[in-house]
Amino acid sequence: MPVRSYNVLVVGLDGATFDLMLPWIEQGHLPHLNRILRSGARSRLESTIPPITPCAWSSFMTGKNPGKHGLFDFIEPDAKGGFQFTNASYRDGETIWGCLSRHGRRVGVVNVPMTYPPEPVNGFLISGLDTPHEHSGYMYPVEIRQELKDAGIRYRIDQQHLGNMRTNARRRQQLASIFDAETSRTAALQKLSDGRDCDFRMIVYGATDQVQHHFWHFMDETHDKYDADGAKEFRHAIRDTYMHCDEQLGLLLDECDDDTIVIVMSDHGFGPMSNVRLRMNQILRDAGLLTFDEAAAPGRMKQAVAGWIDRLLRSTLSSDMKRTIAGLFPRLRVWFENLDEAKIDWTKTSAYVNEAYRSSPAIWLNRLQDSSDAEVRRMRDDIEHLLLSLVDPKTGGSVISTCHRPQNIYHGPHTAKAPDLLPSWWEDGFLLDQSVAGPNGPPAVERSTAPLEGGVEFAASHRLDGVLMMSGGPIRAEFEFENARIIDVAPTVLYLMGMPIPDDMDGRVLVEALDEEFVETNPIDFEQVEADSIDDSDDARRGFTQDESELIAKRLQALGYIK
Template identity: 25%
Template sequence: MEKVIVVGLDGLEPRLVGEMLRRGELPHLARLSAEGGLGRVATTSPAQTPVAWSSFATGTNPGGHGIFDFIAREPRSYRPDLALNRYEQPSPFLPARVVNLRRGQPVWDLLSSAGIRSVILRCPCSYPPDPLRGRLLSGMGVPDLRGGFGTGTFYTTDPAEAARESEQVVPLDWPGPGSGPIESVVIGPRNPKDRSDATTPLTIDPRPDEGRVLLRTSGTPGELELRPGSWSPWVRLRFKLGLLQGARGIVRFLLRRLEPGRLELYASPVNFDPMAPPFPISHPDLYAADLADELGLYHTTGMVEDHSALVNGRIDEAAFLSQCDDSWREREGMLSRELHRLDAGLLYCLFDTPDRVQHLFWRFLEPDHPANLGLPPDPEFVGAIAETYRRADSAVGLALEAADDRTLVIAMSDHGFGSFRRGVNLNAWLREHGLLALRDGEGPGGGQEPDLRQVDWSRTKAYALGLTGLYLNRIGREGQGIVPPDEAEGLKEQIARGLSGLVDPRTGREAIRGVDSRERAYAGPFVEEAPDLVVRFGAGYRVSWSGSLGGVSAGIFEDNTRRWSGDHIVDPALVPGLLAMNRPFRDEGAAMVDLAPTILEALGQPAGPAMEGRSLLR
């Protein structure tokens, strides 16, 4: 074969696909199944998007590429940190640079060495972009202009409104109709010199009698009309950072509420401007701009959909799905563009939206889900996940339409999905068992301190941080470690025995199926960077919200009442991904590490020397 097309469908759940196939709702996946086969593919430990797609790209387990979670920690300070990339500035006289923390050799690097072109669209952990023979647009890992995964801004006339998770709140002084325009600002990046907020002017002109708001900006376009519930087009802005320095970004607005005396406006995270990003997001550098020239401005953040805005109640479900539709159209346009140009080599395109929709809309599949707060699910959104699967099937159809008899088409997800009904606070369990202590005067609940800053390290032997990780407070590794090397293995075994099989007393269900040491879970050059222990949660359970950032709650278990009601960070055996090809393949025992060798064999190349998997082609 001369061409391989991979359509990544993040989070597609094999059980739901099977049900829809039986109802005849996914014709393109049905065709793939008939031509080659359809099965399941084992995900990684943990079953997380950046971890799994990094194993897809490199053909290694996480110990071979170094991505173990979204969240890591700096062991000397215990500070939570993003685990996908970091920024370095060796000298104040040199510009900062981005370092990709995904190591290993991706499949497109091996293909480039063999003179074979690749086009990689939005693969996680590809920021900064890898140089390759071909084109690449970075995916998950690209931040917003403030450096976060997605920091929106909520403008409100309610003086009591406080900022919620991953957002900023800007108060508005508007007595009501007839009082004239409101002068405000769009908040942009932090100034690297003093960490102050860079801003650009924004004038908000409410006209409630006309059911609209006029916005005037310093960017392009300079004036916008907003009506409730509809997203604005992208606005290109420049933020001044110094005498000769600035940063360009793009932002969209949504009018949430317009009543006499009350105004609510939401601004999306400020994305990198693809025409002038502050750091490269594509290879070649101008590829991102070429896409914008041809297709129009598009989301560049690694987490496209504004999930925090929906969780915080700043936008509603209809607005969120409207944004998801925009994301689909952007990605479909990119895929179609590259399919028309593909004559040989590898084309990979990831559609993230199925994952985001399931996270936020799983509660509509379960009338008794705690996130429904005792109310019946809104029938308008009961079918949202199924509609997302039909849209995913259409993306597979684009690939099949472009394929010929020299083309291997692969459609796959990195993990499956399930319900998230109850949270488990691992630090509360450690505290209850005398392995973690709080400072004098600090009580559980995370009220005063949101993370590990409330911990008394002189009396703490272990702590949890991230979505599945537990760490020992080791002497010589942690900043205030107390666990000597000769006690480490015994302590790990003690914790693993105590947590494995943990039962939720309210439900009688197994909340934790098992706990693995990192030596058991991983192999390779980066094992020492992994958590000491990796927790495998049971179906319906996940680490609690506060626990993911090191918080200590009063109780071990809690209902998940957030809109984020579905998840996949459980025992990986419970959430395999979906795998379909238009050629017969070995589906028994298939794993994410097998995909890179499969692609290489299809294109006539041997597997890379570090790759652990083997080709699935028969």
């Protein structure tokens, strides 16, 4: 086989899982994914720990573990003891499109999460869900915004109102809106690629993730909160979403020539959540590790009233009305949102969980305290023992099976920034609930018997294993292999494009999925990369303004990631 390089198209299906995809392929529902499957190689794709969007997509685009790139989540602690939202400027390391641009290759990138602010590339880039607002500068170069507008393409960043899905009519409306948004992404990639000969193109469809989060309990009859009545209309909502994304893939495949390798991947898998609810800060309080500021904390009745008013307003007010109220009465909004939160006395707290951010519960030690290394190790040991001893009130079994420590799963200069303990929610299926200060609060561990709250409470969430399918060029046909990791995709792409692989990448080339003669003819080449100096100062980052942070919070709230 002659020495050569290929163009590459990467299609990301956020949260896609073979558990659903393969049966639907066999049933004939996903013909274009079937084309990739039958003509290429596949493997489950191991995500990062934890398997969440910022961490996983950042590891994909850099080929590095989170200890090197430094992006662990949508949030990270700030210097004042609170939390701040992260974006692409908080990440260390060169992206794959940055590497390709440096070598003179042309790239086109659409909707990859954690790419705001957009970096200058040799081509075009439209950033993903960490974009604060549609009026933000999220396209590079800036003139492509007008180009899309002139072509009649109304590009939307992400879904804004998933939290409104309290009725079937609103669920119907949201599904249609999600499909329209993904169609516009495809149209944007096609339009911007026309006349721009891109060597590498990538697009991510977020619909699979969003719909699985909120519609799984209509599909799965074994779900703890299966909704038989809602299933009459929405049983196939997730399948229909995969089918819509498959149609978008088909449009892109029709444009590919024989010199293009197609890669379909997800950042993590998906599966159902149980009805186990944990109030982690209550657990830490009961162990003497956290103290609530009860003088500042709302009582249980106020929290309940705040939650009820919130649900009422979300379900009755239009989007324009909500924006108007938020603009006219910002202090009222802040006061109201603070009602639904148990306050922490930081002077008497050693460990805590940010319960407002519920998608990936993490234990943080209070870094405002001056603790020795020995004290930190002891606290981690004590907290791990505490969490592993929690008991399911229904089964009597363990609620948490594993607690991961950063030094055991990461390596690199940013490891110290990681959470101190990561309970294995993606394996155990529990969800975080809001703690209540005071002696008469709800149980710290309980089984929720209330119907699932549409658009607010996750029916399903992430799993460690995503999907990887590759087709074209030297990719082996109808070949199944194992042990692919999300950090392996970038070096594999660079190799297939005839590029040297930066020697600071942690991933490897997936040679087992390639024709042996091609590998023998094309030895893997590396380039030495000088280690960047680590600069975590505010000047090194394009942090969000207060207004932008509020917009990001609202988007993550709409998606169900924060309370």
